[in-house]
Amino acid sequence: MLLLTIPRILELAEELCMPLAAVKYSRGMFIFPGAQPAPHRSFSEEVDVLNRYFGHLKSGGNAYVIGDPAKPGQKWHIYYATEQPEQPMVTLEMCMTGLDKKKASVFFKTQADGHVSCAKEMTKLSGISDIIPEMEVCDFDFEPCGYSMNAINGSAVSTIHVTPEDGFSYASYEVMGMDASALAYGDIVKRVLRCFGPSEFSVAVTIFGGRGHAATWGKKLEAEAYDCNNVVEQELPCGGVLIYQSFAANEEVAVSAGSPRSVFHCFEAESVQSHPLVKEGKLANLLAWRAEEDSLEEGAVLCE
Numbered sequence: 015m016l017l018l019t020i021p022r023i024l025e026l027a028e029e030l031c032m033p034l035a036a037v038k039y040s041r042g043m044f045i046f047p048g049a050q051p052a053p054h055r056s057f058s059e060e061v062d063v064l065n066r067y068f069g070h071l072k073s074g075g076n077a078y079v080i081g082d083p084a085k086p087g088q089k090w091h092i093y094y095a096t097e098q099p100e101q102p103m104v105t106l107e108m109c110m111t112g113l114d115k116k117k118a119s120v121f122f123k124t125q126a127d128g129h130v131s132c133a134k135e136m137t138k139l140s141g142i143s144d145i146i147p148e149m150e151v152c153d154f155d156f157e158p159c160g161y162s163m164n165a166i167n168g169s170a171v172s173t174i175h176v177t178p179e180d181g182f183s184y185a186s187y188e189v190m191g192m193d194a195s196a197l198a199y200g201d202i203v204k205r206v207l208r209c210f211g212p213s214e215f216s217v218a219v220t221i222f223g224g225r226g227h228a229a230t231w232g233k234k235l236e237a238e239a240y241d242c243n244n245v246v247e248q249e250l251p252c253g254g255v256l257i258y259q260s261f262a263a264n265e266e267v268a269v270s271a272g273s274p275r276s277v278f279h280c281f282e283a284e285s286v287q288s289h290p291l292v293k294e295g296k297l298a299n300l301l302a303w304r305a306e307e308d309s310l311e312e313g314a315v316l317c318e
């Protein structure tokens with residue numbers, strides 16, 4: 015449904031006298047592709063819609079599906095068109111599945127003890143407020159569960175969406191426009207992983223303006239407790255580059271949990287939520303989660 019909003023967004027931009035400069039649409043794999051309504055039934059259907067609105071830009075419409083052909087469950091889709099060379103800019107997009115159950119439970123409004131939680135409390139308890147503490151956060155909680163937030167700090171913007179339901183849990187994180195030399199790529203990813211404890215995740219870093227200004231963000235990511243199973247670099251028009259990597263919780267952790275690695279394939283029908291690592295929070299422990307009581311000062315009132 016997302017692409018159906020394009021005409022309204024263009025209308026609002028015109029009202030604000032903001033000319034169209036560039037467009038980027040990107041996504042991973044749908045967990046339930048068969049449940050997607052038009053125009054999201056296939057990437058080519060999405061590209062047709064995007065080209066109708068943006069194909070006339072100077073670069074033309076450019077569509078890519080990237081990933082290791084041997085791993086059809088892990089692909090990244092990107093559409094990009096631009097009217098002019100881009101300003102130097104770094105964007106990070108993370109997709110996480112198989113969220114740690116305890117971490118995911120923070121995003122349910124009614125807790126096991128009957129406590130009714132609000133978005134502000136979820137932001138604090140999950141650790142989201144610590145990812146980039148300077149960000150001003152506008153958060154929203156869904157009934158009976160789910161969470162979304164948008165955040166801003168100067169030219170930097172960030173967004174998070176969480177689906178915590180067992181069996182198809184998912185969280186996305188995106189940040190762009192930050193001072194790439196002031197924040198370390200690995201630190202941000204680690205803070206995001208601590209919020210959700212996924213069994214699998216992908217990162218896509220888009221760099222415009224050359225790797226020189228992108229500092230740590232132009233390098234390959236290494237994530238403690240996870241194995242990288244896919245690395246692809248894709249050049250984009252106007253000197254842009256996209257670096258995509260996907261990760262699964264590593265063999266060592268899986269073996270110590272007494273479980274075969276195969277259970278981590280979250281895009282298959284089986285549920286990663288039943289994985290012993292997810293159930294027992296072992297993955298969470300390995301990533302050194304802070305104790306929950308540390309993340310909220312005693313007596314602090316977050317929900318009014």
Ligand SMILES: C[S@@+](CC[C@H](N)C(=O)[O-])C[C@H]1O[C@@H](n2cnc3c(N)ncnc32)[C@H](O)[C@@H]1O
Pocket residue numbers: 156157158159160161162175176177178179
């Ligand atoms: C965070 S919202 C999705 C936001 C947005 N579609 C995204 O992913 O970018 C998804 C979560 O909210 C819950 N939810 C509750 N009411 C909803 C609604 N009216 N629309 C979408 N999600 C809702 C879903 O069950 C799910 O856990």
